[in-house]
Amino acid sequence: xxxxxxxxxxxxxxxxxxxxxPAELADALPFMLGFHPSDSVVLVALHGERxxxxxxxxxxxxxxxxxxxxxxxxxxxTLVEGCTRRADRPDAIVVFLCQEPAPGExxxxxxxxxxxxxxxxxxxxxxxxxxxxxxxxxxxxxxFSYCCPDARCCPPDGTPLALSGTSVMAAxxxxxxxxxxxxxxxxxxxxxxxxxxxxxxxxxxALNDAAAVVVPRILDGPTGGLARQETRDTxxxxxxxxxxxxSAPPDSFAAATASGTATGAGTAGADARDDGLLTPEEAAAVxxxxxDRDTRDQAAEWxxxxxxPAALRLWRALSRRCVAPYQEYAAAPLxxxxxxxWSTGDEPSARVALGLALExxxxxxxxxxxxxxxxxxxxxxxxxxxLRKERDARVxxxxxxxxxxxxxxxxxxxxxxxxxxxxxxxxxxxxxxxxRRQRAxxxxxxxxxxxxxxxxxxxxxxxxxxxxxxxxxTGPRPPRAAAVRRTGRRGARSGG
Numbered sequence: 001x002x003x004x005x006x007x008x009x010x011x012x013x014x015x016x017x018x019x020x021x022p023a024e025l026a027d028a029l030p031f032m033l034g035f036h037p038s039d040s041v042v043l044v045a046l047h048g049e050r051x052x053x054x055x056x057x058x059x060x061x062x063x064x065x066x067x068x069x070x071x072x073x074x075x076x077x078t079l080v081e082g083c084t085r086r087a088d089r090p091d092a093i094v095v096f097l098c099q100e101p102a103p104g105e106x107x108x109x110x111x112x113x114x115x116x117x118x119x120x121x122x123x124x125x126x127x128x129x130x131x132x133x134x135x136x137x138x139x140x141x142x143x144f145s146y147c148c149p150d151a152r153c154c155p156p157d158g159t160p161l162a163l164s165g166t167s168v169m170a171a172x173x174x175x176x177x178x179x180x181x182x183x184x185x186x187x188x189x190x191x192x193x194x195x196x197x198x199x200x201x202x203x204x205x206a207l208n209d210a211a212a213v214v215v216p217r218i219l220d221g222p223t224g225g226l227a228r229q230e231t232r233d234t235x236x237x238x239x240x241x242x243x244x245x246x247s248a249p250p251d252s253f254a255a256a257t258a259s260g261t262a263t264g265a266g267t268a269g270a271d272a273r274d275d276g277l278l279t280p281e282e283a284a285a286v287x288x289x290x291x292d293r294d295t296r297d298q299a300a301e302w303x304x305x306x307x308x309p310a311a312l313r314l315w316r317a318l319s320r321r322c323v324a325p326y327q328e329y330a331a332a333p334l335x336x337x338x339x340x341x342w343s344t345g346d347e348p349s350a351r352v353a354l355g356l357a358l359e360x361x362x363x364x365x366x367x368x369x370x371x372x373x374x375x376x377x378x379x380x381x382x383x384x385x386x387l388r389k390e391r392d393a394r395v396x397x398x399x400x401x402x403x404x405x406x407x408x409x410x411x412x413x414x415x416x417x418x419x420x421x422x423x424x425x426x427x428x429x430x431x432x433x434x435x436r437r438q439r440a441x442x443x444x445x446x447x448x449x450x451x452x453x454x455x456x457x458x459x460x461x462x463x464x465x466x467x468x469x470x471x472x473x474t475g476p477r478p479p480r481a482a483a484v485r486r487t488g489r490r491g492a493r494s495g496g
Contacts, residue, residue: 022143022148096136206280278315312344
């Protein structure tokens with residue numbers, strides 16, 4: 001079986017790796033996904049006589065066995081439809097069931113418990129006339145085969161996985177620059193509240209206070225209402241300051257980390273340091289402000305260049321601040337984290353963040369469309385181009401309305417002058433300014449449609465997805481706690 005991890009990104013001369021048998025298949029799984037898929041079922045498509053790896057799908061293993069049949073049918077249909085839409089129908093499928101033992105349970109017991117699920121997956125693929133070439137259970141550092149009857153290569157008590165970094169697959173992945181980012185649980189933990197007692201209480205109090213002020217202003221009047229616009233401007237200005245703060249060298253934050261809570265190695269230490277750079281009040285103001293659809297879309301413009309890593313760290317930190325009962329508000333920063341990760345080439349992290357956003361709010365349209373585009377292998381440049389042009393159109397409109405040919409900086413890397421005005425442009429009349437604003441809005445709509453038409457790949461493009469998302473929804477949904485009681489009203493969530 002041949003796998004080419006860069007097949008969709010590089011030329012045909014990219015080196016290929018030949019995998020022989022269940023042991024090498026099990027070892028290859030984390031490199032295919034970019035992380036160790038704990039508590040997951042993964043289906044991988046194979047193409048051609050040599051079994052070239054193609055599309056793959058992953059979901060968590062349902063806790064109830066009553067859901068296994070529906071999950072198996074859905075996964076098989078999704079994988080086959082996606083592969084057929086992008087390229088060719090699969091010739092075979094490989095199934096992985098990954099789950100660690102519960103207390104007192106063994107790896108073999110996990111394998112036996114999941115055997116009916118494995119059989120149902122094989123049946124679902126067979127119903128589509130696609131055979132399952134291999135079905136493996138990975139648990140407790142062992143792999144078990146549901147298909148191989150030879151006890152010499154696949155003993156019933158399992159076979160130990162290769163030591164990390166010692167296999168041919170690991171060496172080839174390291175040479176190709178492919179990274180395994182830890183386990184799925186570790187990646188998700190970077191995006192969830194840590195539940196640290198007093199810190200959580202302080203953040204909840206700050207969110208309550210901010211919600212009482214921000215939510216009514218967002219819900220009050222149309223998208224272009226004065227209160228809503230002022231809230232948008234304030235939120236984006238705060239985001240800009242925070243990204244500058246997160247971009248500064250770590251040594252400049254000695255005061256913020258003096259307590260020792262931001263020290264440590266690895267991602268946990270880095271995340272702790274980032275948490276120390278953000279006060280509860282700042283986090284609350286941005287989280288509530290991002291519930292406005294247009295504010296969130298403008299925040300998505302911090303998507304590339306030297307500011308992108310700082311923006312990704314900020315969105316992760318804000319996701320960790322969405323404590324109960326504000327968990328649903330995490331959909332916005334989680335989606336932004338997924339978007340920036342995808343835009344900067346980190347597809348595994350993008351899928352994890354967008355998946356969590358959809359777990360938080362399954363109806364969050366922006367996350368759904370980005371998740372679909374990422375999974376279909378579309379190029380994020382189409383959406384980046386759309387956002388750049390909409391930002392330029394917005395800046396031009398602001399410059400025209402100012403009447404001076406100059407505008408306030410409206411977002412990351414925003415222009416500072418109206419490109420349609422000369423250096424000696426005289427102040428325009430109100431009628432002229434209004435016509436310019438209309439032309440700028442029309443230009444933004446045209447660039448959105450054009451970017452969508454140019455996007456490569458099958459299905460809906462990410463740029464058109466963003467345009468659709470912006471047309472849907474009218475405002476955020478207040479949290480189901482004190483903020484609801486204070487405002488006394490509930491609006492339709494933006495989600496676009």
